[in-house]
Amino acid sequence: MAQTVVSINHLQKFFGKFQALKDVTFDVNPGEVFGFIGPNGAGKSTTIRVLLGILKASGGQATIFNEDVWQQAVAIHNRIAYVPGDVYLWPNLTGGEMIDFLLKLNHQKRTAKTDELIQEFELDTKKKSRSYSKGNRQKVALIAALSTDADLYIFDEPTSGLDPLMEEVFQKHVLALKHQGKSVLLSSHILSEVERMCDRIGIIRAGEIVETGTLDQMRQLTRTQVVVQTKQELAGIETLAGVHTFKADEQIANKAVFAVNTAQIGAVMAELVKREIVTLQTTPPTLEDLFIRYYNTEGTEGHEK
Ligand SMILES: Nc1ncnc2c1ncn2[C@@H]1O[C@H](COP(=O)(O)OP(=O)(O)OP(=O)(O)O)[C@@H](O)[C@H]1O
Ligand SMILES: [Mg+2]
Structure with missing residues (x-):
């Protein structure tokens, strides 16, 4: 051992x-x-x-x-x-x-x-x-x-x-x-x-x-950023569990930007597949995102970057 x-x-x-x-x-x-x-x-x-x-x-x-x-x-x-x-x-x-x-x-x-x-x-x-x-x-x-x-x-x-x-x-x-x-x-x-x-x-x-x-x-504790465009309408995605800050693109149809709890990403992807994905970009949270998440909570003595 x-x-x-x-x-x-x-x-x-x-x-x-x-x-x-x-x-x-x-x-x-x-x-x-x-x-x-x-x-x-x-x-x-x-x-x-x-x-x-x-x-x-x-x-x-x-x-x-x-x-x-x-x-x-x-x-x-x-x-x-x-x-x-x-x-x-x-x-x-x-x-x-x-x-x-x-x-x-x-x-x-x-x-x-x-x-x-x-x-x-x-x-x-x-x-x-x-x-x-x-x-x-x-x-x-x-x-x-x-x-x-x-x-x-x-x-x-x-x-x-x-x-x-x-x-x-x-x-x-x-x-x-x-x-x-x-x-x-x-x-x-x-x-x-x-x-x-x-x-x-x-x-x-x-x-x-x-x-x-x-x-x-x-990373499981935080959210992944998703930019997606699909063939069919994205209706219903914004109400899925774990989806946050959903914003439909004003110019391009069936395109949106949102954040998803990393733990729920599989279920959300399955729903996107049903709507036929055209383009997809996902960005996992960086250590900096994690860092800021903890530092921005109350009780912090000082702030780094
Ligand atoms: N000898 C000491 N006497 C009194 N307070 C101290 C002493 N050494 C450290 N402290 C205090 O203990 C706290 C922790 O300090 P410490 O130096 O461990 O921080 P740190 O995480 O290493 O910070 P930094 O990133 O700036 O190096 C600080 O509030 C500091 O002012
Ligand atoms: Mg130190």
Whole structure:
């Protein structure tokens, strides 16, 4: 039986009277890339800091490799690699020295893979860390983490300072880790990145997980957009279960635009077929639609895109 890599149950965290985490529950399975998304201040970094044993939880349980994250922090750290959202480096070390130092902290050595990563991320390793931009500081931490041989990789918004080409390099390496059977916990604001790489997604809002599942499962909860034209009249479609915002085209006969609950799409399609479909275009909800759906409900602390 494969063990769960990360297991979080009803995790809570108070900072004084303020409750940053109210109820965080999710698992990361072996060989899985788990996407952790949510607006600013939702509790992503706090959850990650609890996992790393930097913060002590106020309630609930969190384990990594079945070990308690607080009690066994040192042992767990030997098997994980971590990249924070804000990377701080020692200003007097060069990027290359910094990479070596970060590897050493994790009991690792520079390998051919490290050099390969330096090339791919196009990092000038001879410059002092103090002269690096945010993106370059992130590259230093990413190169060290990606060349670490770990079982679990935790990235907290790792690509916020990277340009799209570098983001692609990062994604390629994360997918390679996944193919090697490694597990990845990735918090991100870049929905296309999450959509492309993550097997499962957890959405956190105001310290609570509001949804967990695969993108397909989440899509079941929302509506697909349909543009259709039929030979026969569309009468009756708008009253079918699951059909919303039906709008007949004013110029073209038997053409309409509407939204349908993804769960009812089969039944609606069967009705359209009876009316002889001429053209049909369906657009599944994007992660962004899902995101906005959760963020627009009351009780949100802040709004992202
Ligand atoms: N050390 C702290 N002391 C007091 N409050 C804190 C502390 N760290 C975080 N918080 C609060 O806890 C909440 C969650 O913060 P957290 O950094 O986990 O959010 P996040 O989801 O990572 O946001 P972002 O997307 O902006 O990185 C916020 O309201 C934040 O102000
Ligand atoms: Mg954060």
